[in-house]
Amino acid sequence: MRIKELIQRKRDGAGLSTEEIHGLIDAFLKKEVPDYQMSAFLMAAFFQGFSREETIDLTNAMWKSGVSLERDDRGQTYWIDKHSTGGVGDKTSLLLVPIVTATCRSLGIAAKIPMISGRALAHSAGTLDKLESVPGFSVKLSRAEALRILDKEGFFMMGQTEEIAPADRRIYALRDSTSTVESVPLIVSSIMSKKLSESLDGLVLDVKVGKGAFMKSFPEARKLALSLVEVARECGVECVAFITSHDEPLGFKVGNFMEVEECADFLACDVQEAGLSEVTFRLAAQMVRMASRGSLSMEEAQTYVKQSVQNGSAYEVFKRMFAVQGGSWESFEGARSNCNDLLEYSYLSSMDGYLNRVDALEAGLLVNGLGAGRMNSDSQIDLRVGIEFLAKKGDAVKKGDVIAKIFHRSNINLEFIHSSMSRVIGVGEEPVPHTISLVLDIL
């Protein structure tokens, strides 16, 4: 294969055949195609895009570059996962695994959740980092260990390994350093090649749109969601995509350890922020309905998932979820009540009025600045720092009210926190409506 010609044809907007795309990925993995040719190809693809067929071919080629989870229970047990395109304060994965597991168990629905997640990226945090804020928890499982846990518990939560979609791992690293991340077909093939390796029956997607999301406009997000759903279905996976608004952080807390705290409080029915509740319960109900193979209506599924939280069964699974992968919930609780090494900064309202802005992107950048931001894939990050919001958009505040508490280390300049928070938070005299629903569309 003449890679130069392939690059030229993509550059000039021509379509590539299935054989050509598989040949390219194969040759790249064998290092017959050097990085500098692949990065030129990716930039040409950024400008010229991929057809539906090319996107499916690319996804398949990247998926088949590695192994898939072995299973012999297809038709009996429903394997399902959820993927979010990434947001600030988005801790729904940590809630969905226990809620869906507890609900399906109580209903006798045979379901498994083999969840392969990612780490923090740009301003958006990663599920793996959050999981690791529970002392002892290991996200590094071999395929054999993962399958054993899945068989016994009905779920696992781990990171991408060397053997899962290696072409995606190498291409993603190249895209990251050559500014070719923001391309719908490249995003779709990257996400789906990993998800297909999970041998799923069903997948629920949360495509976020807004200030705190990678997709800034609804048409962009819809285009991405549509392509994801199309590719999943074409590859034999049932798929439903939610498009959810993400201008504000999801929930009250942003920061790895603090988000696990919020999940615990949510499942203990202590604090349930409205937006986080809505997204969590709708995604969970969708997953349960799919796992029931349509025998439950959406309303029934919603009722059952809420029950699993109210009766404490989801909370029990949540705590066990950490234990089965080496995490000590007791140590987490201990750390929670002993945070003397953290400093607390209160951000106060400077006037009487209404909260008209809680900017998710700025909040994510601030938490990164506090030490939770990863410079490269090897970076150590501070899991304890973060922000707790005491009010959401639309809430009335009085001068001097604490709007947010920032938990930080002593090396952080307070002026940095204050000026960052003034970009996160807006207060005005005019009343602004509360957000009624975050779900904008379902595909």
Next chain:
Amino acid sequence: MRIKELIQRKRDGAGLSTEEIHGLIDAFLKKEVPDYQMSAFLMAAFFQGFSREETIDLTNAMWKSGVSLERDDRGQTYWIDKHSTGGVGDKTSLLLVPIVTATCRSLGIAAKIPMISGRALAHSAGTLDKLESVPGFSVKLSRAEALRILDKEGFFMMGQTEEIAPADRRIYALRDSTSTVESVPLIVSSIMSKKLSESLDGLVLDVKVGKGAFMKSFPEARKLALSLVEVARECGVECVAFITSHDEPLGFKVGNFMEVEECADFLACDVQEAGLSEVTFRLAAQMVRMASRGSLSMEEAQTYVKQSVQNGSAYEVFKRMFAVQGGSWESFEGARSNCNDLLEYSYLSSMDGYLNRVDALEAGLLVNGLGAGRMNSDSQIDLRVGIEFLAKKGDAVKKGDVIAKIFHRSNINLEFIHSSMSRVIGVGEEPVPHTISLVLDIL
């Protein structure tokens, strides 16, 4: 500097500052920017282009990455060169050096021609390869040797060295393997960075357009010519660009050794094909006029350059041109009369009619197929093979007339030659006009 951001800004169509472009080239040369980032940048540049200022900055950065020829005669002696964008049968450089040198000498014009040339590229041949078909001729000169020859003889003809525009050499190699060659600003900066290293006062350009040229349409060629002239002038070099038609091969012969033969015959006043004469005399007159600093009119310059050929003085310089760089003209003449190792295939007209097509691109590809085509920069090529045309477009031919002779080795399939020639040559019943002038525009 954050190279990722630079790539992203170029990708999104933003302009880059002088500092940013110099910083990028500098970091690339120091290998702080890896090839895979540079190739992504080049592809983004292919799509988004460069402004006039960016093109000048890029040219300057690539030029300054290496050394320039030292000179202390500025204002006294006029250093001039010619550059062609490349064609099939284009041997004008070999004619211009002796003609301009002989003419300036006879008129007492202080002029020097420091010519740094290239090798064969795609279907188009290179001056260096043609020069090397004279036994003993060395195109590899050190800067000191080159300057010594220039001082004594008034010219030299050599290849790009390690120290001349090294950034261009590395970037060109990347462009060649990532399909980012066909970009006007990248072509301009590549050509001009080398030419500026020659410390010129003046430069005459031959921008070719047509089937045998890299630029297929007049507007494309004009855009390239305009940008070349703009950058040259901005960098303090007088510059005139000729846009010349290049659908047919230039002259009668195509092939390295055979083109040197044609130059010898031209200067000996034996055979002077009309198109080759026109382009050679017009470019030569332009060079002489510039070297005269405008004291000669174009008509006077044309008269003098023709005289230098008619009186044999240019032919004397031509032979010496090879001798001063180690070439043996006697050996060349000997090889010319002894070509028993070459086979000759005659391509005949199959009908009475008029030659309506002599396709330069197809002719170039055929000569490559005969063994003169370079697969990569280290390839050995066969300098002796080639085509001699006995007729040009518009000529009347009878059935059985020899239209062209193909000189080849015994390993070449005659069917390949015949089918290639049927793409090169077209004969029809309708009379077609001869080409009157190849010069389409002068900028």
